[in-house]
Amino acid sequence: MLNRFNSESGSTPRSRGRSRLVVALALLATVGSVGVPAEASTAKHPDWRSYVLAPSSPQVSPVGVETRGDVTNAKTLVTGKNTGKNKPKSTTLTTVPGGAPASVLLDFGKDIAGTPHIDVTALEGSPTLSLATSEARRYIRTPASTTVSAAAASGATQVTVASAANLEVGNTVTFGTGTTAQTRTITAFDTTAKTLSFKPALTGDVPAQTATTSSPGAPSSDESRGLAGVGGIDTLQPTATGQISASYHPGFRFVLLTLTSPGSISLSAAGVDFQGVRATPADYKGWFLSSDDQLNKMWYSGAYTLQLNLKPAGLNGLPDKRIYDGAKRDRSIWTGDLLVQGPTAISTLGDEGASYVKSSIDVLLATQRADGAIPGSPDFRKGSNPAGSPLFYSNNYSGYGARAAMDYYRYTGDKDYITKILPALRAELAYNDRSLTANQLVASNDRDYWQASQTGEVTKYSIDYYILLKDMAWLERQVGSAALADEHDAKAESIKQAVNATLWNPQLGAYGQSSDHPDVLVEDANALALQYGFVPAERRDSVLKALKTLWTPHGAIMGPGLVDPTGHTIEPFGNGMETAGRFTVNDANGAFDLMRRTWGQMVDKNDPLYTGAFWEFKNNDGGVNRATASLAHGWAASPTVQLTEQVLGVTPVNPGYATWNIKPHTGDLKWAQGSVPTKYGDIAVNWQSKANNSKLTLHASTPRNTSGTIAVPVTGKSIVKINGRTVYTNGGCTAYKGTVADGYAQFTVPGGTYDITVSRG
Structure with a gap:
């Protein structure tokens, strides 16, 4: 091909x-x-190869280590520090009854994927190790948050709590808040009896229902086994020396090993067998370099994000290749993400990237409904079924699936394939057409990518349908019917006229969110209006100025007062729409400014959330608000595409x-x-x-x-x-x-x- x-x-x-x-x-x-x-x-x-982020070897070693409890020679586990002056050393973890469990936190410097393993050189007793992984250090342990069930008097060294989850011996526990709070060290707990022992004794009474928290918490994982069907905390019980492996983990920077039982264990090495697409410089078929080091880092971080999202054939019991949304959590194909991931895959990895796009589209179309709807995710929730189940997320995401397929053809020229699936794309277009009102605008109580339902005749949905029609017109002229192409173009033009006549708000100096919310400024709709030629030349400066009111030091918010139901406000997917729109109207400096605000933090190795990859979303303060936030998410990779297409x-x-x-x-x-x-x-x-x-x-x-x-x-x-x-x-x-x-x-x-x-x- x-x-x-x-x-x-x-x-x-x-x-x-x-x-x-x-x-x-x-x-x-x-x-x-x-x-x-x-x-x-x-x-x-500089040499562009120096920016490539994939590990140079499939056997990946940690670059840093931290310890808690009784641990000796921890640096043995770090690359280049595995020998003493006279003989090899081993890292030894020792846990005694009633003492803090010994643990080592291994830092691999960036997100990787694969099977962690340890080399055991000696053991005493019957050691049990827990192995937890996380993209972010802050989520590798979960603090306890509970209440005291029954009042405890001054002098007590044990209390009953509502829950003993996330407690660990050696951690601190705090009863109450403010000046009356009492902080103690946990010496024992019983998850069945829900008792918590500590020292020293209380110096004041603790009433029932007193808030109780611990620090830093028990080992935890930021993975969601129910969605992805992989991950979670592993339990390792070595009985002899030699190498022992954990299960496959899809996306992590940190590994926490904890000796949870009394005894000791000595390790000569710890590492990860990388499983996934490990693209070295020789595997790159496209590349980019500029005078701006930060932008260069963005291009290769986007490429690496894409690689972490690629599931090779055979992995996880699935024979086909797939492009997942993120390295962890959903691990599902999502149509909106493919709009960014498809061009990224092909422009960076050539044929190999194209094969992943085509295979993912096949999975999408295999679950298309009889009415033409394409699922937003064809393989969501793989907890009980590795193949997942189709999720018909929204009408807009259905249209994204058709657009992703046309993008594949645009970048590859695979005429035989696109001709074969043309009837499926026509059926999807007919399905989406049902949302077009008599006013030539799209009305749909749809969630779209930031999961909040939008009612009325919606500006973004209308522009999205315009884009779908224009793409289908292009495709029909290539392999189908010129007459249909003319019909699609005419309908698209009527939508553009209706958006400008009905949804422009002079007071905003921009387009309103919808006919129901004409006074709400939204980033995505106005960004797409710039990118796809909706904005007359005399209005461009006004729209650019309005969009800039949404900027924060960490990126642009969705709109004033708009919050995703999960609590975040900055979407790199939407910010990528804005940078594309700014490039389109020749505001390159504005596009660079927003790129540096949104993605500059993500390529900063000193940022506590750094993974080498791009994040799913951010809050106004630049952080994320939950452990399951994906820190290697494909829809955020737009800088890679845009630096190639708009800057090169x-x-x-x-x-x-x-x-x-x-x-x-x-x-x-x-x-x-x-x-x-x-x-x-x-x-x-x-x-x-x-x-x-x-x-x-x-x-x-x-x-x-x-x-x-x-x-x-x-x-x-x-x-x-x-x-x-x-x-x-x-x-x-x-x-x-x-x-x-x-x-x-x-x-x-x-x-x-x-x-x-x-x-x-």
């Missing part, structure tokens, strides 16, 4: 790797030839990049470069820009047997040259069917190599 995503037909994997290295080195070499200062082409241009500037126009567009948005960047895999060969681009685009140089290498457009920013005083020939001067184009719009001069060219300069006359 995609015989050029990796190499020419017939080449070996080793030769493909060498050829890609040659292409990458050649692209780096061209940087100097198109006008980059010497220092910029060397010291200021490469987008597909016709299937498989048979025709393409190169239109970089430079913003405050000095340079960017990279490569995009296509059916016909790689598209390689690098550009350099001086302040205010006073001079721009762009080099593009595009495949033969393709064609496309190259657009560069201009003013009336600019001079544009392509391969030394002047093609734009005095405000007009003179070659390559050039046109000028929205501050860009655009030229239509056949596949080939182009050196372009833009300078002020």
